[in-house]
Amino acid sequence: MATNGHRSPAQRVAYPARYSAFGLLRRGLTHEEWPPAWRAHPLKGSYDVVIIGGGVHGLAAAYYLAANHGITDVAVLDKGYMGSGGSGRNTAILRSNYLTPEGVRFYDRSIELYRTLAADLDYNVMFSRRGHLTLAHNDSSLRTMRWRAEVNKAEGVDSDVIGPAEIKRLAPFLDVSDQTRYPVLGALWHPPGGIIRHDAVVWGYARGADALGVHIHQNTEVTGIDTAHSQVRGVRTTRGDIATPVVLNATAGWATLIADMAGVALPITTSPLQAAVTEPVKPFLSPVIVSGTLHVYISQTDRGELVFGASVDPFTSYSMRGSLEFIEGLAGHVLELMPALSKVRLLRQWAGLCDMTPDFSPVMGPTPVEGFLVDVGWGTYGFKAGPVSGEAMAECIASGRTPEIIAAFGLDRFGAGLLVGEKGAAAVGH
Amino acid sequence: MILLPCSWCGPRDAGEFHQVGEAAARPDPGTATPQEWRAYLYLRANVCGWTTETWYHRMGCRRYIRVERHTETNEIRSVTPADQPTVAGAAQ
Numbered sequence: 403m404a405t406n407g408h409r410s411p412a413q414r415v416a417y418p419a420r421y422s423a424f425g426l427l428r429r430g431l432t433h434e435e436w437p438p439a440w441r442a443h444p445l446k447g448s449y450d451v452v453i454i455g456g457g458v459h460g461l462a463a464a465y466y467l468a469a470n471h472g473i474t475d476v477a478v479l480d481k482g483y484m485g486s487g488g489s490g491r492n493t494a495i496l497r498s499n500y501l502t503p504e505g506v507r508f509y510d511r512s513i514e515l516y517r518t519l520a521a522d523l524d525y526n527v528m529f530s531r532r533g534h535l536t537l538a539h540n541d542s543s544l545r546t547m548r549w550r551a552e553v554n555k556a557e558g559v560d561s562d563v564i565g566p567a568e569i570k571r572l573a574p575f576l577d578v579s580d581q582t583r584y585p586v587l588g589a590l591w592h593p594p595g596g597i598i599r600h601d602a603v604v605w606g607y608a609r610g611a612d613a614l615g616v617h618i619h620q621n622t623e624v625t626g627i628d629t630a631h632s633q634v635r636g637v638r639t640t641r642g643d644i645a646t647p648v649v650l651n652a653t654a655g656w657a658t659l660i661a662d663m664a665g666v667a668l669p670i671t672t673s674p675l676q677a678a679v680t681e682p683v684k685p686f687l688s689p690v691i692v693s694g695t696l697h698v699y700i701s702q703t704d705r706g707e708l709v710f711g712a713s714v715d716p717f718t719s720y721s722m723r724g725s726l727e728f729i730e731g732l733a734g735h736v737l738e739l740m741p742a743l744s745k746v747r748l749l750r751q752w753a754g755l756c757d758m759t760p761d762f763s764p765v766m767g768p769t770p771v772e773g774f775l776v777d778v779g780w781g782t783y784g785f786k787a788g789p790v791s792g793e794a795m796a797e798c799i800a801s802g803r804t805p806e807i808i809a810a811f812g813l814d815r816f817g818a819g820l821l822v823g824e825k826g827a828a829a830v831g832h
Numbered sequence: 833m834i835l836l837p838c839s840w841c842g843p844r845d846a847g848e849f850h851q852v853g854e855a856a857a858r859p860d861p862g863t864a865t866p867q868e869w870r871a872y873l874y875l876r877a878n879v880c881g882w883t884t885e886t887w888y889h890r891m892g893c894r895r896y897i898r899v900e901r902h903t904e905t906n907e908i909r910s911v912t913p914a915d916q917p918t919v920a921g922a923a924q
Contacts, residue, residue, distance in 0.1 A: 583888045640842065658878035669874035671853075672903075717851035720880045760874050816874045817867050 418613045421524050435514030439605055440612035445619055446646040449477040451799060452637050454660055455623050455652035456480030457489035458600070458785060459777050461607035462792020463650055463799075465523075465617045470793070471800035474615035477646075478608075479639060485604035488654045491754030492785040493677050493711035495690050495701060497534045497595035501550050501562045504810040505763065505824050506557040511807060514595060515789035526604030527598055528704060532688050535572060535741075538563075539695040540585035547590040552709025554592075563812035564591045572689050575740050582738060584695050595690060595702050597709075600785060607792070627663040627774070634664065648799055651776045653718070655755025657778035664774045668765060669816045670757045673714040675782055676723060676728045678751035679744075682706035685747060696735040708746065710736060714756050714782060724751040756781050761821035766795065766811040767804045775799065776813065783824075834906045839913045840893040855884045855898060855914075865889040880904055886914055 419425065419437050429436065451467060453460045456478050467473040480486065496516055498509035538544040549562050554561035566578040569589050578586045612618055619641070626638035627649060636645040651660045655672045687702040697713045710732055715725075716815045729751055737744055758781045759765060765779035777795045780787065794808045804812065810822050834846045854876055859868050877883070880903055887899050898914040901907070 656880070658876070659880055666876075667871070667875045669876065671876050671878050672880075717846065717876070718853075718903060719906055721906050817870055819866070819870060 412540065418609065421526070433440050439609040440618050441612075443617045443619070445622065445639070445641045445644065446617065447643070448636075449617070450475040450646065451477070451648045451650065452644055452646040453478045453649075453650045453652060454480075455487070455639070455654065456484040456604075456608070456618065456654075457487050457619065457652065457654065458485070458604055458607065458788030458797075459489075459654075459791050460650070460652035460779070461604060461611055461618075461653065462788050463777065463795040464612040464792075465607045465614070466793045466796035467799060468611055468614035468616055470796055473796075476611075476616045477619055478616060479619050479622045479624055479637070481621070481640075483620050484608050484618065485518055485601055486655075487636065488754045488756070488784055489604050489778070489788070490601055491677070491752060492600055493599040493701065493709050494597050494785065495595070495697060495699065495711075496529070497536070497592055497690075498559050498596055498786075499534065499536070499550055499590060499592040499595065500824055501553060501824055502556070502763075503553060503557055504822055506554055506559055508807055508811075509787060510557065511793075512787050512790035514643055515793065516598065516786075518602065519606065519789065523606035523610045525602060525609060527596045527602045527606055529596060530598040530704065531594060534592040534688075534690045535692065536590040536592070537569070537586050537691065537693045537695075538588045538590070539586060539693065541587070543694060543741065544588050547588065552588055559592075560594055561590060561592045563588055573687060573691060575686055575742050576691065577739060577741055584738070597690060597703065603785075603788065614649065624660060624663070627660070629664055629771055629774070632771050634707065635769060646773075648773045648775070650777060650795060652777045652795075654757050654778065654780055654784060657757045657776070661769075661774075661776065661778075664769070664771050666769045666771055666774060666776070666813075667811070668776070668778065668799065669760055670756050670765070670779055671718045672720055673718050673758055674753040675712065675714045675756045676724055676732075676751060676753045677709065677711040677800070678724075678729060678732060679710070680708040680746045681749050683746060684707070691739065693735070693739060696738060698732060698735040698739070700736060700739070707749070708743070714758065715753075720755060722753040722755065724753055745752050747818045758782075759803075760816070762824040763822040764791070764811050765813050766791065766808045767813065769813055779811075791793050834895075834908070836887060836899065836908065837911050838889050838892060839897050839911055840891065840895060844889070844892060848889060850888040850890045852888050852896070854879075855886050882909065894917040 498513045500506045551561045623640045628635040690701040692699040699711045759779040794805045798807045835843045837843045896914040898912045900909040
């Protein structure tokens with residue numbers, strides 16, 4: 403009889419176990435244990451592809467490399483556990499109502515992949531498409547929203563500008579009166595948006611990649627990247643050296659530290675972004691509410707907790723400590739939108755690191771060092787782009803060419819002066 | 833919250849300041865190539881550790897200071913007056 407998570411090798415079940423209602427019932431009756439979602443392997447001396455960063459981007463790239471291109475000699479390295487960085491710290495909001503046509507096409511492909519992800523991975527990622535409301539408190543944001551709605555419609559994405567009466571119908575607890583400091587004038591309504599369980603996405607990709615032969619190495623910190631003649635030769639880690647011709651940097655907030663090892667300069671600065679969650683309350687809020695003016699976004703999880711996020715802290719830092727001034731400001735802004743929440747208590751707050759770029763668009767694809775690819779610059783909008791980034795980077799590695807969908811996001815755009823300005827739509831309050 | 837000891841006003845809440853960015857030498861606009869200029873505009877060292885940067889005391893003396901800060905702990909080692917902003921887009 404297995405106790406406390408320990409079991410003998412004889413008790414180990416065949417891998418991978420299919421998750422199903424029948425399996426749940428059978429294991430419930432027989433008390434047979436589920437096998438681990440992915441296995442631990444010894445670190446090999448060489449891999450075809452090494453992916454640094456075990457978040458949703460790195461794991462999705464590994465999964466699509468194996469699933470779409472048959473490249474399975476892949477290692478995913480992370481200095482902590484899978485999803486220990488931004489993938490487990492974001493507020494799990496999905497949407498595709500961006501401002502530039504490049505951005506809208508890209509994020510819409512991600513939503514498309516998210517829609518079928520649970521079936522593709524045999525893992526319940528709990529995608530809840532409840533709609534996404536971005537509030538406008540002044541004329542200029544209303545104008546930007548009209549612009550975004552028209553770009554979205556031209557790209558076939560469901561978005562429209564709605565008035566306060568319609569907003570009140572969608573979110574009855576929202577104060578849309580003209581008595582507030584920043585009255586709500588309208589909103590960008592994006593029905594396909596919603597929330598998802600971010601840990602499940604990470605675990606699902608890790609499990610899927612492992613089942614196809616990818617090696618997942620947790621607690622394996624990269625200490626150096628070997629290059630010769632501007633070509634990647636290998637990676638040095640705290641658990642040993644690996645020879646490899648291809649390295650993908652998917653390390654978000656730590657991206658410049660890894661790129662420095664390969665001698666690649668990036669236009670990225672790292673800033674913390676703080677978030678907080680309340681105690682669970684009965685379901686009362688269906689759509690995701692975002693206010694750029696008040697620097698806050700609010701959603702209610704399936705468990706009833708309210709998740710609050712904000713804009714990045716006003717200075718660069720690698721510190722993930724929460725601050726009291728953040729929580730004070732956040733609470734004030736939330737109460738301005740929903741005064742009825744004044745008695746709800748906060749459970750906890752946390753911070754994640756955001757790799758900010760000058761144009762609020764990511765940096766993806768090859769670099770001047772051959773074999774060293776980047777999938778970085780994900781700022782405050784990386785989680786929702788996980789699947790499409792993984793798919794595109796896998797294609798980029800397998801074919802050696804940059805796919806059309808990420809062509810606008812190359813590192814060379816900064817030298818060429820071809821920035822992709824998503825500032826108006828990437829997140830709140832930049 | 834971090835306290836920033838302004839050279840002119842003493843220790844003040846970091847919220848009073850605007851972080852201008854890493855102290856970097858500005859290339860001569862007359863002779864710099866577009867690539868050099870854009871590298872100056874966009875590329876950053878983004879150090880995890882001790883770094884020297886410029887802050888602007890926008891809600892105080894409205895002067896620039898040069899700060900040595902540890903980006904992982906937000907500890908501050910030294911502050912000196914800086915007469916000129918060293919990174920473009922400094923004044924808001």
